[in-house]
Amino acid sequence: MKNVDIISGFLGSGKTTLIKKLLKECLQDENVVIIENEYGEVGIDGSVLRSDNIIIKEITSGCICCSISKDFRSAIKGIISTYNPDRIIIEPSGVAKLSQVVKEISSEVVNKNISINMKITVVDAVNFEQYIENFGEFFVDQIQYAKTVLLSKTEEISNSQLMQVFKAVRKLNPNCPIISTPIAKVNGDKILKTAEFRNKDLMEDAGIVRKTLNTSHVIRRMRSHSCADEVFDTWGVETPKCFAKREIKSILDKLKSTVYGNVIRAKGLVNTEDSWVQFDYVSGKYDINDVDYDYTGRICVIGTELKKQEIKKLFLGE
């Protein structure tokens, strides 16, 4: 029987950051395979996580809980027969419903070989209200079906905002441990122990939560949708273009404008005049960091009602 961990969370919440931390601080001696599911057409997180002892299987261009669920199931089976890993970590796309991912894993095809161990949902505390209001169907599902919730970016909000987010998460999921200490300050081991603790007792959490809560008030605009493809849009490109660093900054500043649609998440690995950089844009805020060179540049943008021609012009000038 193989243990499978699911690290769920909305777009840009911090799933990859958490996986990197766990790999570095407490999973170095384990034979781990990661399934990276990117909603966009080009894979970026695989390169971000890549290291010598980690095997990464990337599944791009769709969501493993709906449009490419078959690829997902065959990936799991293939991984088990090829690598026989100690642990499989799944990072679903930010727009996947955790309930659906669990359903896929538990389906007839694979349930003889695996059992679900950790189900952590990373919740972006900074953008909590905005996401619950606009993308409640996805966001709430991820929280309700989690065995553990990790609040990310808590160091960026006030104590009273944190208390509000904490209360709202607790209301949606009465049973799960909620990790609220800034991620940089919590030891990876502590996160692992918290998320694996009382595993068995919490197996039924999703059912209990569904029975005890009426969350219709938080699922407003998105209520009628059930599939990410009906709501979210993505644009991606592979490009050898060499950018100026200040150009990337200026592009990311512009992405906030509605000229480009409603951009929630943009990420990329691109070449610049003096180094390779990784950029991460989440709802108006961004980071740009130097990284090791990569084989070619990749850019991915996710949002709603994207103006793809405008976005292409912005990044590539054509």
Ligand SMILES: Nc1nc2c(ncn2[C@@H]2O[C@H](COP(=O)(O)OP(=O)(O)OP(=O)(O)O)[C@@H](O)[C@H]2O)c(=O)[nH]1
């Ligand atoms: N300040 C702060 N930034 C964070 C934290 N967690 C993640 N980030 C930043 O948020 C951005 C997105 O982080 P990722 O780990 O790539 O998020 P993700 O959930 O894997 O993103 P997608 O898979 O693309 O949806 C990056 O710029 C991270 O550095 C946190 O706890 N605090």
